[in-house]
Amino acid sequence: MEGTEEYFAKEMFPGMDFAEEEKSLLKEEMNGMLKNMDKEELKHFFSKEEFDENYKLIELNKYPFEKALMLLKHVGYNNAKKLRDHHCLTDISLKKRFIRMIVEEGKKKDGNDERLLVDLCECYLFYRARYVLINDEILLTCVKCLLKVALNKEENKEARKEVEIxxxxxxxxxxxxxxxELYLNEIKEIVQYNQDHHNLTHLAYQSAWQFLFNRFFGDKMLEIVIVNELHFITEATRELEKLTRSVDWQIKDDDKRGKETEDVNTLRRWLHTLEICFEFHRMQNEELVELVCSIIQIFRAAKGYYGYICDLCYNSMIKAVKNKAVKIDCLLKGGTVDLFSEEMNQSTLKDAVIWDCSDFFMNISERQRKKTDGHTEEEERKATKMEVFEKMEEEGYEDIITSFLEIFYFLNNKYFSDFLSFNIFDYFVNA
Structure with a gap:
C-alpha cells in the first residue's frame, strides 16, 4: 500500500502530530502488518462502533486477530507514552476475547505462546479502564508475564524497546x-540494575518507579524500601536534571514551541509521580533540597512554554507543604518561597495563581506557628520562621496579601476543594 506510514499517521490519528523519527518508526514497524489492509479497513478500525464490527470479522475468521492485536498494541503504547486518552476495553467486545485468551495462555504449563501472551497482556493493560477492578487471575498473569520481559538485560535496540513497552x-x-511477593524482588532488581548500568530508557525507568509507587499507599515498609534501599530522592533528582538539560526550552520556532516531545512527556510523568508522593507520603530528608531545586528549575524553564508543566510544579510544592512531606527549611533552601513570592508580585496574575500562592503561604504560616516538643527542634523552627518572615517582608508580602483580600470569596467559590482564610493574620508567620 503506497505511503502507508503517512496514511496511518493522518487517517488513524487525526489531529495528532508525528515527528519525523516517529514516522520512520511507524514505517519500519507497521508497513509489514498494514500492507494487506485496504483504506476502508484502516479508516474504520479505531472507533468504538468499529471495534465491535471488527470484532465480528475477527470472530468469523475474516480478519486476522494477530494483525488487529499488533495495531492495538502500537496505538495503546503511543497513547500511554503521550498520556492521551483512548477507548477502554470495558466499552468494546474485544474485552472478552482478550480475557479468555490471557487466561488460556496463562494456564498452560508448557508450550504456551509467550510472544502472544506478552502482546495480549500489554494490550489489555493499555486499554482497560484504569479505575475498574482487574480480575485477580488476569492481574497475576499480566504482572508475572511483563515483569519477565522487563527483566531482560540485553542491550540491543529491540530488547530495550520491548522492556520499555x-x-x-x-x-x-x-x-x-x-x-x-508477586513483584517486589523483580522490580527492585530492575531499578537497581539500571542504577548501575543505565540500561533503561528514561521512560522505562520512570514507569518502573510509577509501578512501585502505585503499590505503596499506606505501606510503610515499602516506603522504607523506596527511600532507603532504592534511593528514590537521589534518583528522581538525577532524572529530572537529565531531562531538564535535554529539553530545548528556548525553542524559537513558533510551530514547535510548547509541543510535546518524548522527553517533555517523561518529565511530565515524573512530576505527576512526585505530586502523588508529596500528597500521600512524608519523606523529610535533607536530600529533598536538591529535588526541590530541580522542580523550581523546571518551573522557571517551562514558564511561557509549557503551562501544564508549571502547574505540576506548583501542585507538587503546595502538596509538599500541606502534607508536611518536606521541611520548611528545605522549601526555603530549595527556592520555593522565592518562587511563590515572585509569582505573587507579577502584575498579570491569573486567579488560579493567586489562589495557589495564597494557599501555599497560608500553609507555611500554619506550620510555622506550631511549636515542637524538642528544645533543639524548637530553636530551628524559630530560626526558620524568622528567615521565612524576612523573605516575605522583603518581597512586600503583607501589601500583596492585603490587596488580594477582596477577591478571596471569589477564589474560594471557584477553587472549592480547599478554602483560603479571610483572616489576614493567618497568612503571616510572625502572628
Whole structure:
C-alpha cells in the first residue's frame, strides 16, 4: 500500500502530530502488518462502533486477530507514552476475547505462546479502564508475564524497546492491592540494575518507579524500601536534571514551541509521580533540597512554554507543604518561597495563581506557628520562621496579601476543594 506510514499517521490519528523519527518508526514497524489492509479497513478500525464490527470479522475468521492485536498494541503504547486518552476495553467486545485468551495462555504449563501472551497482556493493560477492578487471575498473569520481559538485560535496540513497552503497561496498573511477593524482588532488581548500568530508557525507568509507587499507599515498609534501599530522592533528582538539560526550552520556532516531545512527556510523568508522593507520603530528608531545586528549575524553564508543566510544579510544592512531606527549611533552601513570592508580585496574575500562592503561604504560616516538643527542634523552627518572615517582608508580602483580600470569596467559590482564610493574620508567620 503506497505511503502507508503517512496514511496511518493522518487517517488513524487525526489531529495528532508525528515527528519525523516517529514516522520512520511507524514505517519500519507497521508497513509489514498494514500492507494487506485496504483504506476502508484502516479508516474504520479505531472507533468504538468499529471495534465491535471488527470484532465480528475477527470472530468469523475474516480478519486476522494477530494483525488487529499488533495495531492495538502500537496505538495503546503511543497513547500511554503521550498520556492521551483512548477507548477502554470495558466499552468494546474485544474485552472478552482478550480475557479468555490471557487466561488460556496463562494456564498452560508448557508450550504456551509467550510472544502472544506478552502482546495480549500489554494490550489489555493499555486499554482497560484504569479505575475498574482487574480480575485477580488476569492481574497475576499480566504482572508475572511483563515483569519477565522487563527483566531482560540485553542491550540491543529491540530488547530495550520491548522492556520499555512492558514497563509502561505495568506503570499504569493503579489502585490494586497485590502481594509484595508477586513483584517486589523483580522490580527492585530492575531499578537497581539500571542504577548501575543505565540500561533503561528514561521512560522505562520512570514507569518502573510509577509501578512501585502505585503499590505503596499506606505501606510503610515499602516506603522504607523506596527511600532507603532504592534511593528514590537521589534518583528522581538525577532524572529530572537529565531531562531538564535535554529539553530545548528556548525553542524559537513558533510551530514547535510548547509541543510535546518524548522527553517533555517523561518529565511530565515524573512530576505527576512526585505530586502523588508529596500528597500521600512524608519523606523529610535533607536530600529533598536538591529535588526541590530541580522542580523550581523546571518551573522557571517551562514558564511561557509549557503551562501544564508549571502547574505540576506548583501542585507538587503546595502538596509538599500541606502534607508536611518536606521541611520548611528545605522549601526555603530549595527556592520555593522565592518562587511563590515572585509569582505573587507579577502584575498579570491569573486567579488560579493567586489562589495557589495564597494557599501555599497560608500553609507555611500554619506550620510555622506550631511549636515542637524538642528544645533543639524548637530553636530551628524559630530560626526558620524568622528567615521565612524576612523573605516575605522583603518581597512586600503583607501589601500583596492585603490587596488580594477582596477577591478571596471569589477564589474560594471557584477553587472549592480547599478554602483560603479571610483572616489576614493567618497568612503571616510572625502572628
Amino acid at each position: 512492558a514497563l509502561l503497561a505495568l506503570g499504569d496498573v493503579r489502585y490494586f492491592d497485590m502481594s509484595e
